[in-house]
Amino acid sequence: MGKIRLQLLIIAIAIAFVGCGQQTQTDNGQSTVTEQPPGMNEFEYLASDGGPHLVLPKELSGKWKGSSGFFFLLSSKNDYSRACAATTNQMIALLAVGSGQAIVLGNPPLSAWGHSPEGWIDIYNLQAWADTNTDALIKRAVTNTLTSGMKDSGKVIKLNQPGLILLFAGDKPGNTAYGEHDIPIGAGSYRILEGHYRPQTNEEVFIYRLQPIKN
Numbered sequence: 219m220g221k222i223r224l225q226l227l228i229i230a231i232a233i234a235f236v237g238c239g240q241q242t243q244t245d246n247g248q249s250t251v252t253e254q255p256p257g258m259n260e261f262e263y264l265a266s267d268g269g270p271h272l273v274l275p276k277e278l279s280g281k282w283k284g285s286s287g288f289f290f291l292l293s294s295k296n297d298y299s300r301a302c303a304a305t306t307n308q309m310i311a312l313l314a315v316g317s318g319q320a321i322v323l324g325n326p327p328l329s330a331w332g333h334s335p336e337g338w339i340d341i342y343n344l345q346a347w348a349d350t351n352t353d354a355l356i357k358r359a360v361t362n363t364l365t366s367g368m369k370d371s372g373k374v375i376k377l378n379q380p381g382l383i384l385l386f387a388g389d390k391p392g393n394t395a396y397g398e399h400d401i402p403i404g405a406g407s408y409r410i411l412e413g414h415y416r417p418q419t420n421e422e423v424f425i426y427r428l429q430p431i432k433n
């Protein structure tokens with residue numbers, strides 16, 4: 219490879235990382251996953267080394283390819299790059315996948331899912347926490363974020379079949395470095411409501427509540 223081509227390759231790799239965060243991998247190519255400490259046992263959490271997280275309809279799991287090794291960095295058309303681009307200037311986006319759409323969370327340090335007081339599905343984007351008891355933080359956030367006070371994002375996700383999956387956007391369902399979590403939810407259309415809990419500078423949670431749309 220000539221000197222100019224090598225320089226262009228390095229530049230392309232650097233550009234691909236902008237806004238998406240760099241993934242740290244072990245020697246065997248797998249990203250490091252640590253065990254959950256006390257205070258993180260009541261919710262299913264997802265953490266990665268940078269980049270968007272994805273809430274994917276289970277019916278579309280075969281359509282999401284994530285990233286495909288080293289040379290995915292050179293393409294702006296792979297799924298991971300599309301997820302990065304979708305959330306460049308926003309915290310949440312809907313992204314076309316196959317015949318449907320997925321929810322993209324913009325580069326959360328930590329995400330999780332749970333239930334609203336109504337029993338609906340909540341998706342949590344944790345931006346800051348004072349200690350490792352994030353279970354308690356999420357509970358406080360839910361208690362203080364009433365559905366009546368949440369903002370309608372204008373986004374609607376439709377599920378033709380039951381089930382969602384929470385995973386890192388660079389991963390492929392069924393073959394993940396950071397794990398994946400099944401979210402039990404029925405088929406139907408859901409309005410995405412937005413809530414923001416920030417009682418102090420070292421605690422901040424964005425809540426995305428999936429409100430069923432009645433036919």
